[in-house]
Amino acid sequence: PDPTRAESKTVKTTCPYCGVGCGVLATLTDTPTGPQVTVKGDPDHPANKGRLCSKGSALAETLSLDGRLLHPTISGAQASWESALSQVASRFKQTIEAHGPDSVAFYVSGQLLTEDYYVANKLMKGFIGSANIDTNSRLCMASSVAGHKRAFGTDTVPGQYEDLEQADLIVLVGSNLAWCHPVLYQRIAAAKSARPAMKIINIDPRRTASSDLADLHLALTPGSDVALFNHLLTTIHEMGAVDSAFVAQHVDGFDAALSAASSGEVQATGLSANELAEFTRAWIGTEKVVTIYSQGVNQSTSGSDKVNAILNCHLATGRIGRPGMGPFSVTGQPNAMGGREVGGLANMMACHLDLENAGHRATVRDFWQAPTLPEAAGLKAVDMFRAVGDGRIKALWVMCTNPVVSMPEADRVKAAIANCDFVVVSDMYGDTDTAKLADIVLPATGWGEKTGTVTNSERCISRQRPFLPAPGTARHDWDVLAEVGRRMGWQAEFAYESPAEILREYATLSGLAAQHGKDFDISALSDLTEVEYDALPPQHWPLTKERRGGRFFADGRFFTPSGRANMLPLHHRAPAKPADATHPFILNTGRIRDQWHTMSRSGLAPRLNQHMAEPYLEIHPTDATTLGLQAADLAEVSSAHGRAILRVLLSDKVKPGAVFAPMHWTSQLSSAGRIDAVVAAEVDPVSGQPESKATPVAITKLPAR
Ligand code: SF4
CATH class of the missing domain: 3.30.200.210 (Phosphorylase Kinase; domain 1)
Structure with a gap:
């Protein structure tokens, strides 16, 4: 050449x-x-x-290799894979023998590929015999999972992205789509531009970039979504807009849900009668309505109820499973959905099977030839790190995530990990806040180097394919997990040689799960060759011999034992902790447009850092004046759990009494910018998801340096 x-x-x-x-x-x-x-x-x-x-x-x-971890380390010193993996396997084994299977835990990530996730879940639940595997997706969409399961019998997303273009009304609830799911926002903007009659309503305590496209912005009181959708349900009933035939044939619980909704809590929303009337008139008067929701709904101590309040309205009107309408939970991470499917949460099993169901356990146990399976849920993320902190968990393996930055009460999580007997971290970088506390750090391959599959918010399975070699001695997560499984004594069960082999096994298990009446069935992939795996085009599940993709619930059949959906009786509950004289402001946290999670990748792109160069506190000018703060001053934000120091950004997009701070900055990037040190770890009692959007805080001005 x-x-x-x-x-x-x-x-x-x-x-x-x-x-x-x-x-x-x-x-x-x-x-x-x-x-x-x-x-x-x-x-x-x-x-x-x-x-x-x-x-x-x-x-x-x-894609720069600067900062990449190229070799395993043990106690900070370079080590061979042989000695690192030998120690990982032997320390986990010794801990289990001495203290039982629940003395160890995996904390994984919605950025793992499905094949990695599947092997991690199989190793922990099927062979170690504990359900102590949870994921950072707990912080992201656990409330949607719980809401779906309560209403539909399974964690099923009914719709597809094309519904967004076919809808006549899009309602965004707690979702800054313009910054957090920008391409979906672009698709909606293009549809609205082509069809100006299409309407958009944005429901969010904060005015965000997503409000720019909206015909109506409802700045409701934080945490009052159940009160708002209960009001919508009662108005649907009063206006005679209930689809009585659909409810009679396909839905249980209507009367109880309506009775609870009628208890008159709408004043909790803080919205005016005109705003409420405009919202209910638009929603009820438009058949093709899609209600999109994400973290403002999920990250709440009433997150699961908020999800079900939305689902109640769609079920009462039969607006589900048909083109251009339905509830739509959009996931935060690239493979949050894949993690749900493989059972990578402490309260789930693979293929949407239920841990508490003996028949489901028998199917998985027989298929895996597993010695045992836990019969109850393991520790969800917040409880898992509490158990690390009080010594119940003595060996922890963190993969592809940075909980010292991203978990609420992050200082407590940091102390817990620092004091844990044995901590392993698998990551592309060895200097993250979490990796710095680990006994052993294992170099992992990343995007562009890995090969496998992910599932997006609309159930579309896509391939991630490599185009770069693995740097140094970095290895794929599935490969490392399988080798640890073999070293712990399960040779045949973890004898995987390729991700395609893992997907084939997983697809076969999904066919067995479907026999239990579950929705997740990709059995058409169970005999995929390596060449076919390599060429796999994006496809929506289910993927069976009879069916490829499509909307769920078009036939009005749900995945409950009766085949009928459930409406739930719900009441408004305020966030766990109100503001008080000591902590008079309510802190909301979230993403910004150009950064991703703890910035280990997006922080490497100079043009992305130009959007917001440092962590900031968005505060209303009236509050700033009261506190003596001016734009660009430094302010200390503190709660009962920790403190952060942020640059003041004056903005009337937040209401007086509320403040907003982004969640991305680590202690390397900003010595006191870790906002999750401030966030309280209050959780939804059903989903275990933390309330990351409503922590009472105090704000004080710092003297200029
Ligand atoms: Fe698409 Fe990636 Fe942007 Fe998300 S972050 S909208 S997946 S390009």
Whole structure:
């Protein structure tokens, strides 16, 4: 070949950031000055049809090897894989023998690929014999999972992205789609531009970028979503808009739900009669309505009830399972959905089977040839780190996530990990706040190096494909987990040689799960060859011989034993802790447009850092004046749990008494910018999801330095 000519190859892969799951064309060019990568949106991918947002389009700028962990470390010193894996397996085994299976735990991530997730879940639940595997998706969408299961019998997302373009009304609830799911927002904006009669209502205590497109913004009181949707349900009834035939044939619990909703709590929303009337008139008067919700609904001590309050309204009107209508939970992470499917949460089993069901356990146990399976849920994230802190958990393996930054009450989590007997971290980087506390750090491959599958918010399974070699001695997570499984004594059960082999096993199990009446069935993939796996196009599940994708519930059949959906009786509950004289402001946390989680990847792209260069506190000018704060001052934000120091950003987008801070900054990037040190770890009693949007805080001005 001519050495002066650039050789290039293009790989179809999937964006590693949010749950939209956009297809990416990554082109690697070998130039005389070295390899170069460019990315663009995949026009053939159903999620994005060629679009990318700011984060996705900057992916090529995040592939530097600077800071990458290239070798395992033991107590901070470089070590061989042989000695690191030998210690991981022997320490976990010794701990289990001495203290029982519930003395160990895995804390994993919605950024793992499905094949990694499946092996982690199989090792912990099937062979170690504990359900102590939980995921950072607990912080993201556990309330939606609980809401779906209560209403539908399974964790089923009814709709697809194309419903957003077919709807005549889109209601965003607790969802800054413009920043957090930008390509979905672009799709809605394009649809509204083509069809101006399409309406958008944005329900959010804060005015956000998503309000720009909205015909109506309802700045409800934080945490009052149940009161609002209960009011909608009673108005649906009063206006004669109940789909009585659908309810009679397909829904249980209508009368009890309506009775509870009629208890007159709407004043908790803080909305005016005109605002309420405009909302209910639009919702009831538009058949094709999609209600999209995410963290403002999920991250709440009443998150599961909020989800069911929304589902109640769709079930009462029969607006589900048909084009252009339905409730739609959008997931935060690239594979939050895949993690739900493989049972990577402490209260779930693989393929949507239930831990508490003896028949379901028998199916999984027989299929895995597992010695035992736990019969009850393990510790959910907040409780898991409490158990690390009080010594009940003595060996912890954290994969692909940074809980010292992202968990609520993060200082307590930091102390718990620091004092745990044995901590393993698998990560691309060895200097994260969490990895710095580990006994053993294992170098993991990342986006562009890994191969496997992810599932996005609309149940579309897409391939992540490699186009770069693994740096140093970094290994894939499934490979490391399988080797630890073999070293712990389960040779045949973890003898995987490729991710395709893992997906085939998983797909076969899904066919058995479907025999229990479950929705998740990808059995058409159970005899996939390596070549077919490599070429797998994006496809929505279910994937069976009879059915490929499509909407669920079009036939009015749900996955409960009776086949009927459940409406739930619900009452408004305020957030766990109100503001008081000591902590008079309510802190809301969330994402910003151009960063992702704890910034280990997105922070590497210079143009992404230009959007917001440092952590900030969004505060209303009236409150700022009362506190003597001016724009760009430094303010200390403190709660009963910790403190952070942030730059003041004056904004009338937050209401007086409320403040907002982004969740991305780590202690390396900003010595006191870890806002989750301040956030309280109050959780939803059903889902275990923390209330990351309503912590009472005090704010004080710091003297200029
Ligand atoms: Fe990636 Fe989400 Fe942006 Fe799509 S919308 S490019 S998946 S971050």
